[in-house]
Amino acid sequence: MKTDAAxxxxxxxxxxxxxxxLIAGALVVVAITGLLIYAxxxxxxxxxxxxxxxALPATRADSYVLDDAGPGAPTLVEFMDxxxxxxxxxxxxxxxxxxxxxxxxxxxxxxxxIESHANAMNxxxxxxxxxxxxxxxxxxHRMFQTQAEWGEQQTSQADLFRSFAEDLGLDLAAYxxxxxxxxxxxxxxQDLDDGQALGVQGTPxxxxxxxxxxxxxxxxxxxxxxRALDESGGA
Amino acid sequence: MTAVAxxxxxxxxxxxxxxxxxAVALAALAAVGLAAAFALLLERFAVLEDPTHVPSCTLxxxxxxxxxxxxxxxxxxxFPNPLIGIVGFTVVLTAAAGMLSGxxxxxxxxxxxxxGVTFGVVFVHWLAFQSLYRIGALCPYCLVVxxxxxxxxxxxxxxNLQRWQLSLTRPARAALAVAVDYRSTILxxxxxxxxxxxxxxxxxxxxxxxx
Numbered sequence: 001m002k003t004d005a006a007x008x009x010x011x012x013x014x015x016x017x018x019x020x021x022l023i024a025g026a027l028v029v030v031a032i033t034g035l036l037i038y039a040x041x042x043x044x045x046x047x048x049x050x051x052x053x054x055a056l057p058a059t060r061a062d063s064y065v066l067d068d069a070g071p072g073a074p075t076l077v078e079f080m081d082x083x084x085x086x087x088x089x090x091x092x093x094x095x096x097x098x099x100x101x102x103x104x105x106x107x108x109x110x111x112x113x114i115e116s117h118a119n120a121m122n123x124x125x126x127x128x129x130x131x132x133x134x135x136x137x138x139x140x141h142r143m144f145q146t147q148a149e150w151g152e153q154q155t156s157q158a159d160l161f162r163s164f165a166e167d168l169g170l171d172l173a174a175y176x177x178x179x180x181x182x183x184x185x186x187x188x189x190q191d192l193d194d195g196q197a198l199g200v201q202g203t204p205x206x207x208x209x210x211x212x213x214x215x216x217x218x219x220x221x222x223x224x225x226x227r228a229l230d231e232s233g234g235a
Numbered sequence: 236m237t238a239v240a241x242x243x244x245x246x247x248x249x250x251x252x253x254x255x256x257x258a259v260a261l262a263a264l265a266a267v268g269l270a271a272a273f274a275l276l277l278e279r280f281a282v283l284e285d286p287t288h289v290p291s292c293t294l295x296x297x298x299x300x301x302x303x304x305x306x307x308x309x310x311x312x313x314f315p316n317p318l319i320g321i322v323g324f325t326v327v328l329t330a331a332a333g334m335l336s337g338x339x340x341x342x343x344x345x346x347x348x349x350x351g352v353t354f355g356v357v358f359v360h361w362l363a364f365q366s367l368y369r370i371g372a373l374c375p376y377c378l379v380v381x382x383x384x385x386x387x388x389x390x391x392x393x394x395n396l397q398r399w400q401l402s403l404t405r406p407a408r409a410a411l412a413v414a415v416d417y418r419s420t421i422l423x424x425x426x427x428x429x430x431x432x433x434x435x436x437x438x439x440x441x442x443x444x445x446x
Binding site: 016017019020021023024027028031035081084085086089114115116117118152154201202203 | 286302305418424434
């Protein structure tokens with residue numbers, strides 16, 4: 001009786017469509033699981049950097065302070081990638097702001113070269129090498145003023161950057177040594193790591209007195225600066 | 236009951252419901268592709284008018300239309316790529332709407348569609364390679380186009396191969412029957428491959444988004 005019923009009603013095989021959907025679902029599950037395991041194994045980013053004593057907010061003692069109005073003044077920090085177009089677009093705006101608020105704010109630049117920009121690291125190394133000869137600001141200007149000439153290219157622009165160093169009258173032997181020195185790259189990497197730990201996700205990212213600014217217009221930046229100046233005693 | 240069951244050798248003419256379903260899928264995919272190509276072209280115009288304009292699809296350094304749109308690869312044939320999409324997807328959408336209203340297209344028409352979707356799928360994969368490994372950014376509207384181009388290609392190709400299967404060898408026909416049955420698996424595996432490549436390529440960035 002039992003066998004008769006089984007024979008009369010054999011378990012229906014799954015239709016190929018259903019089977020295909022199940023396999024597809026399984027593939028997705030396997031992929032996501034693998035990804036999660038990989039993500040957990042490689043670990044999230046490190047802990048937030050400690051604020052160094054004596055350094056301005058969201059900077060280190062060795063960060064480059066282009067405008068120094070003293071520790072009491074509001075501090076604007078920009079994480080930048082010299083190849084990033086948005087940074088290039090912000091450059092004239094920032095220059096205008098620096099002029100407008102000259103003597104009232106601190107302006108600090110920090111490196112945030114993004115890996116997908118082939119020359120972002122080369123440019124950062126060139127700026128850092130120039131910085132070691134006290135010409136960080138000149139090289140910073142040069143990079144953004146010439147960005148359209150060298151940006152978005154896959155070939156190394158290190159020779160062009162070296163010619164900038166030559167134009168600026170740097171000691172080229174020292175410049176070459178600095179570019180080749182792993183310590184220079186570590187210095188850039190340190191900014192990059194700090195930026196990631198501070199939650200920088202793209203460039204340019206601005207911090208005002210340690211607080212990340214969400215900008216949708218230039219006036220957001222000036223408004224934030226005005227507020228900070230009011231709070232610090234209306235300089 | 237089993238007498239009418241389709242074996243690989245007998246599926247020459249599909250039931251009308253299957254044809255309809257395909258037409259609906261083609262129309263939906265083409266409409267989505269058209270919308271994405273159109274949006275991309277509008278953003279392209281906006282950037283031309285105002286170079287500082289940040290497109291709606293530029294979200295972060297990796298998901299960025301700007302880097303992709305301003306690349307050389309964005310106008311390989313000397314004009315912006317989205318124009319190809321606007322024309323191509325419109326053709327497919329119109330054809331699919333025609334099918335839904337009862338039109339039957341000649342086999343030469345399907346052959347032309349095959350040529351179109353084959354070009355499209357090859358082009359999209361070339362762009363995907365460029366985007367991942369040369370430009371180093373992903374443009375969300377482009378991703379939409381990639382995502383619709385693959386099922387569009389699968390759907391048209393499987394339809395045509397089924398229709399022309401008498402000229403295929405027996406093993407090829409058997410493989411085709413499996414491919415038709417397991418097309419959702421094929422599509423998923425295809426998507427996953429590209430998604431994993433994109434994850435791997437930009438892992439340094441995605442990992443910064445982890446809590």
